[in-house]
Amino acid sequence: MLPIARNTDGTPMDEGDVALEAWKYVLSDVMDAGVKAVRTGEILSGVSQCAVEIAETPSDIVFQIDKVCVSRYRPLAKVRADVPPVLICYGLFGRQTMIDLQEDRSLVRNLLKAGIDVYVVDWGTPTRVDQFLNMDDYIDDYLGSCVEHVVAANDGKPVTIFGICEGGTFAAALAALRPELFAGLALAIAPIDFHGKPEEFWRGEGFLNRWIRNLNDDDIDRIIDVDGMLPGGMTGAVFSSLTPVTSMTKYNLGLKALDGDEAAILNFLRMEKWIADRPDHPGEAARQWLKQLYRDNALTSGEFVVSGRKVDLRSIACPVINIFAMQDHIIPISCSKALSEFVAEDRYEEIGFPGGHVGVFVSRKAQGVVADGLVDWIGRTQIEK
Amino acid sequence: MADADQGFEKMFDIWKEGQEAFFEAQKKAVSRMNEMFSASLNNPEQSSLRDWIGAFDFDMSFTDWDGLIKAWAAPWGSKSDQEKPFTPFDPENWNLQNWQQYTPEQLRLILGNIAQGPRFADMATPHRDAAEAWREVLDYQKAAAEFSTVMQAAWGRAYQTFSKQYSLDYLKVNDGNENLEAWLKIANDELLETQGSQAFMDAQKQLLRAGLAVKARQQKAAEDWCNIYQLPTRTEVDDLAKTVQELKREVRKLKKEIAGKKA
Numbered sequence: 001m002l003p004i005a006r007n008t009d010g011t012p013m014d015e016g017d018v019a020l021e022a023w024k025y026v027l028s029d030v031m032d033a034g035v036k037a038v039r040t041g042e043i044l045s046g047v048s049q050c051a052v053e054i055a056e057t058p059s060d061i062v063f064q065i066d067k068v069c070v071s072r073y074r075p076l077a078k079v080r081a082d083v084p085p086v087l088i089c090y091g092l093f094g095r096q097t098m099i100d101l102q103e104d105r106s107l108v109r110n111l112l113k114a115g116i117d118v119y120v121v122d123w124g125t126p127t128r129v130d131q132f133l134n135m136d137d138y139i140d141d142y143l144g145s146c147v148e149h150v151v152a153a154n155d156g157k158p159v160t161i162f163g164i165c166e167g168g169t170f171a172a173a174l175a176a177l178r179p180e181l182f183a184g185l186a187l188a189i190a191p192i193d194f195h196g197k198p199e200e201f202w203r204g205e206g207f208l209n210r211w212i213r214n215l216n217d218d219d220i221d222r223i224i225d226v227d228g229m230l231p232g233g234m235t236g237a238v239f240s241s242l243t244p245v246t247s248m249t250k251y252n253l254g255l256k257a258l259d260g261d262e263a264a265i266l267n268f269l270r271m272e273k274w275i276a277d278r279p280d281h282p283g284e285a286a287r288q289w290l291k292q293l294y295r296d297n298a299l300t301s302g303e304f305v306v307s308g309r310k311v312d313l314r315s316i317a318c319p320v321i322n323i324f325a326m327q328d329h330i331i332p333i334s335c336s337k338a339l340s341e342f343v344a345e346d347r348y349e350e351i352g353f354p355g356g357h358v359g360v361f362v363s364r365k366a367q368g369v370v371a372d373g374l375v376d377w378i379g380r381t382q383i384e385k
Numbered sequence: 386m387a388d389a390d391q392g393f394e395k396m397f398d399i400w401k402e403g404q405e406a407f408f409e410a411q412k413k414a415v416s417r418m419n420e421m422f423s424a425s426l427n428n429p430e431q432s433s434l435r436d437w438i439g440a441f442d443f444d445m446s447f448t449d450w451d452g453l454i455k456a457w458a459a460p461w462g463s464k465s466d467q468e469k470p471f472t473p474f475d476p477e478n479w480n481l482q483n484w485q486q487y488t489p490e491q492l493r494l495i496l497g498n499i500a501q502g503p504r505f506a507d508m509a510t511p512h513r514d515a516a517e518a519w520r521e522v523l524d525y526q527k528a529a530a531e532f533s534t535v536m537q538a539a540w541g542r543a544y545q546t547f548s549k550q551y552s553l554d555y556l557k558v559n560d561g562n563e564n565l566e567a568w569l570k571i572a573n574d575e576l577l578e579t580q581g582s583q584a585f586m587d588a589q590k591q592l593l594r595a596g597l598a599v600k601a602r603q604q605k606a607a608e609d610w611c612n613i614y615q616l617p618t619r620t621e622v623d624d625l626a627k628t629v630q631e632l633k634r635e636v637r638k639l640k641k642e643i644a645g646k647k648a
Binding site for chain 2: 013015018021022025026028029030032065066128129130131132133137141203204207210211214215219222223225226228241243244245246249253
């Protein structure tokens with residue numbers, strides 16, 4: 001027990017006085033922080049909206065079905081690698097622009113530089129008109145049609161699908177239902193076992209899983225019925241609460257720490273732009289996502305049904321690489337790693353990235369670990385026949 | 386089922402007591418004002434600002450206003466609460482339920498009686514809807530207070546942990562940024578621990594349910610408004626969207642079948 005702070009007459013100091021005294025001692029540090037904040041403020045006040053652009057790598061829309069588009073990226077390497085094209089599929093909870101945040105933090109660019117032909121799915125902006133779209137529509141119809149298009153453009157030969165987060169779950173389900181389309185399946189931060197292994201969770205891991213399981217079916221119905229959609233604002237707030245102090249301090253201490261570094265501030269603003277652009281999730285698909293997957297864990301139990309067919313993950317026949325984040329607050333490690341139980345050992349690889357959910361794509365470290373690892377895996381396992 | 390009349394009667398009694406106390410307070414204040422103005426008119430030397438203010442008997446007015454508040458919240462100003470010493474970082478001080486448990490609970494019961502009374506086809510429905518809406522807002526306030534209580538307790542625990550681990554002497558000699566980092570880490574750990582607790586989960590679930598109930602009520606009001614002005618309601622637009630969605634699904638399926646046959 002530490003000694004109690006006392007007044008000069010020996011009486012114990014009041015809690016409020018102790019706090020005031022402590023404040024006096026940190027005043028010089030507060031002043032120092034103020035100077036740094038002013039430096040950052042100066043840069044921020046000079047930044048125009050157009051300086052904060054994301055997803056600028058040139059591409060062309062090559063396929064469209066309802067609001068869903070597929071873009072093909074223009075090559076950046078002189079020689080095309082002898083591997084199948086890669087179709088990247090993000091989830092519906094955020095935007096695919098995260099994989100091309102800025103020139104030096106872009107999965108798309110890293111793949112293009114390696115000579116890989118890159119396609120990306122854009123789900124568009126679902127509105128209440130799209131509230132009745134369900135998992136059949138998204139997995140079988142939309143994603144299935146996008147993959148069919150890329151396969152057709154590849155002379156009918158199978159291609160590699162890289163599914164991220166919810167898009168990874170979609171890709172895994174489609175790979176099980178239509179294995180003939182897949183030359184390879186790459187997943188990143190994708191939930192497979194939605195319950196995971198709670199006994200292995202570190203503090204803060206698996207909150208989302210517990211939170212959703214604490215709701216009953218009526219709660220989930222009410223959330224979705226009120227808006228017809230799962231509001232992006234709500235999912236954004238839940239994601240922010242997973243890292244409480246970071247979320248509370250990023251606009252004060254976080255900005256102060258940037259200390260007027262223009263490149264770092266622009267990077268920060270690009271991330272903010274991406275975070276703020278969180279679409280609403282179509283209601284019926286969200287209902288299935290929360291009830292059948294998060295609550296009932298139907299994918300691993302083999303009870304998840306898409307277009308009338310049960311998804312059996314053991315039907316995945318292509319090489320698989322599974323990338324997960326070691327400090328992922330959103331998707332617990334055990335929820336992603338569970339895929340290993342369904343794929344033959346000689347066709348399954350993993351990369352455990354030392355970072356958080358989004359850090360897998362936007363951190364400086366990820367450019368080497370994840371992008372290089374993926375390119376290496378594609379090169380080793382998927383030489384185009 | 387509660388008797389609707391009983392609920393209205395209770396509500397009326399509360400309003401009546403409140404109104405009486407209010408008028409009593411007003412009457413005395415106005416009476417003092419009249420005395421002051423008549424004195425000023427008769428004696429111009431007494432018309433300074435100080436005399437004007439002094440003419441009000443604040444003690445007497447407070448007593449009357451106190452009566453008004455007590456009509457709404459019986460335990461207002463109980464001695465045990467007032468005499469309890471205030472320690473700024475005691476989590477119990479931030480328990481909002483201690484501040485908000487009186488009138489809303491009384492009102493909630495009354496509103497419940499009104500809303501649950503016997504319903505007739507066309508009579509008094511707007512009153513009952515209004516009572517339901519009011520009660521749902523109170524439920525939301527209560528849920529928000531309970532959720533805040535859980536969070537404030539977490540912050541209180543974080544402060545207590547920090548103050549046990551870091552003395553004032555330590556803070557004096559150590560780097561301020563390190564101290565801040567230490568505080569943030571303790572706060573983050575405590576918040577994560579709290580978020581994982583069943584108390585947090587349940588409080589947040591109640592807040593979510595109460596918030597959704599208020600939102601659903603607002604939407605019902607919007608639908609009623611649309612009906613009055615013969616505008617399409619959200620339900621009707623949703624029905625149309627569903628029909629269009631089903632038709633589009635059918636068209637996509639047929640297109641695939643045709644493409645398959647051509648191939």
